[in-house]
Each structure stands twice: as structure tokens, then as C-alpha cells.
Amino acid sequence: xxxxxxxxxxxxxxxxxxxxxxxxxxxxxxxxxxxxxxxxxxxxxxxxxxxxxxxxxxxxxxxxxxxxxxxxxxxxxxxxxxxxxxxxxxxxxxxxxxxxxxxxxxxxxxxxxxxxxxxxxxxxxxxxxxxxxxxxxxxxxxxxxxxxxxxxxxxxxxxxxxxxxxxxxxxx
Ligand SMILES: [Zn+2]
Ligand SMILES: [Zn+2]
Numbered sequence: 212x213x214x215x216x217x218x219x220x221x222x223x224x225x226x227x228x229x230x231x232x233x234x235x236x237x238x239x240x241x242x243x244x245x246x247x248x249x250x251x252x253x254x255x256x257x258x259x260x261x262x263x264x265x266x267x268x269x270x271x272x273x274x275x276x277x278x279x280x281x282x283x284x285x286x287x288x289x290x291x292x293x294x295x296x297x298x299x300x301x302x303x304x305x306x307x308x309x310x311x312x313x314x315x316x317x318x319x320x321x322x323x324x325x326x327x328x329x330x331x332x333x334x335x336x337x338x339x340x341x342x343x344x345x346x347x348x349x350x351x352x353x354x355x356x357x358x359x360x361x362x363x364x365x366x367x368x369x370x371x372x373x374x375x376x377x378x379x380x381x382x383x
Pocket of ligand 1: 278
């Protein structure tokens with residue numbers, strides 16, 4: 212009985228923390244909607260900026276919400292080479308860091324580096340040769356990768372939140 216009591220208390224605390232965080236972010240989104248009426252704000256499990264829809268998809272995290280607003284304000288669209296993606300991510304975080312004091316949001320440089328690291332890991336996995344595991348080189352023309360070791364060519368799927376696929380392209 213004691214353990215279930217503790218579990219129940221833990222759940223209640225977690226629930227309270229979640230709603231507190233969620234409410235803080237709802238207030239932020241209300242302010243942002245008023246300050247940036249040209250963007251739409253839509254709640255989503257996978258936060259991102261959609262240029263075509265002029266929509267910021269946000270989750271319960273205030274720092275991430277400001278980051279997505281950063282992409283929106285910088286007019287980020289799609290990216291070409293993977294290296295451009297890291298540059299866009301960093302630029303959006305810099306924008307979020309500038310906006311953070313105005314909206315009372317705390318973003319640490321550790322948070323930013325952790326977010327960028329997760330992108331670097333994903334890009335590293337995209338660059339690994341599906342045939343021999345060597346690190347490939349990405350073309351700036353068609354964005355395909357070529358392996359310097361076994362000369363395989365592949366295209367890596369986009370969408371960081373989806374399962375990564377690397378499809379081999381037949382030699383021309
Ligand atoms: Zn981003
Ligand atoms: Zn290879």
C-alpha cells in the first residue's frame with residue numbers, strides 16, 4: 212500500500228509539473244500570437260516550422276517554441292546540404308536566445324548544444340555508407356552521398372523525427 216501511495220504521489224507531482232509547464236507555454240503562445248499575427252500557432256507532438264503554411268507547430272516546451280519562431284522569423288525553408296541544416300538550427304537558436312529575455316524564457320547554452328548535438332548525431336548517421344559503414348561525402352548538386360571507400364551512392368531520408376532510411380542509388 213505504501214509503494215502504491217508513493218507511486219500515486221509521484222504521478223500527482225509529475226502531473227502538476229506537466230500542467231505548470233504546459234500553462235506557462237500556453238501563456239507564451241498567447242503573447243507570441245499577439246506579437247506575430249502573421250504566423251499561425253498550432254499545438255503538435257513534433258514541433259517544427261512550416262514555411263508553406265506559415266505555421267509554427269509547438270509543444271509544451273517554451274525554449275523549443277521560441278526556437279521554431281526563430282526559424283519562422285528567419286524565413287527558413289528547406290535546406291540543401293546537411294551542413295546548411297546545422298547552420299539553420301544554430302541561427303534559429305541564436306534568434307531564440309535573443310527573444311528569450313523579453314518573454315521570460317530561460318535557455319541555457321547547454322540546452323542549445325544538446326539540441327545541436329542531436330542534429331549532429333542524426334547527420335552523422337545519414338552520412339554513413341549503408342554498404343561498408345565508412346563516412347560518405349555529400350554532393351552539393353543532388354545532395355546524394357558517395358562513399359570514398361567502396362564508391363556506393365545513397366540518398367538519406369529527411370525528417371529527423373522519422374526512421375532514417377539510406378537508399379543505395381545504382382551506379383550511372
Ligand atoms: Zn530547428
Ligand atoms: Zn562504402
